[in-house]
Amino acid sequence: MKYLMLVCAEEDLTFTVEEEADLARRTQRWVAEMDSRGVRLHGSRLQPAEGATTVRVRDGAVLVADGPCAETKEHVAGYDLLECADLQEAIEVASKHPAASFGAIEVRAFWQS
Template sequence: MKYLLLICDDGSMAAAPEEELDAMPWVAETTRDGTRLLGSRIRPAQDATTVRFKDGAPLITDGPFAETKEQICGFDIIDCADLDEAIAIAAKHPVARYGMVEVRPFWTE
């Protein structure tokens, strides 16, 4: 089953210097074992553009539409046997130590 890991931080969850680990060892391990299919950092929320429709026309605004403290700073797509395995993989992500990793299953038909 495929899962989306949303790598999030709200800016106030400052990591101690020893916690600011490079994610590359996690990426290498999950790529090597075949669970990580794709992933990337993304630009900060202030670089986002939101597209909505209002009165039948597109309405384009700068930044995220939702007002939230947590901001998505990256994502990974993993393929696991079940939610327990996905949670175990997410728990090993370095950002989980000082930020958060949201685990979401993909819809299946």
């Protein structure tokens, strides 16, 4: 079953140089482990939410706004596409992501038709 894992964190979160290097190493290890297990199909960091563009169509008019579609303290900082046996495995994979220790990981199953 496919899941989208959204990596969320506070936009203004800052790290020391040492913390940033440690986070990068831990993230690389997580990616390597999940790639070797075959559960991570793809993933990437995202540019800051301030660079987002929100598009809506209302009464046939295209409305474009700068910024994310929701005003929240935490923003989507990255994503990973997972293929897991079930939700339990997806939760286990998400819980190992380094960002789970300072942000939040949202796991959502793809719609099955």
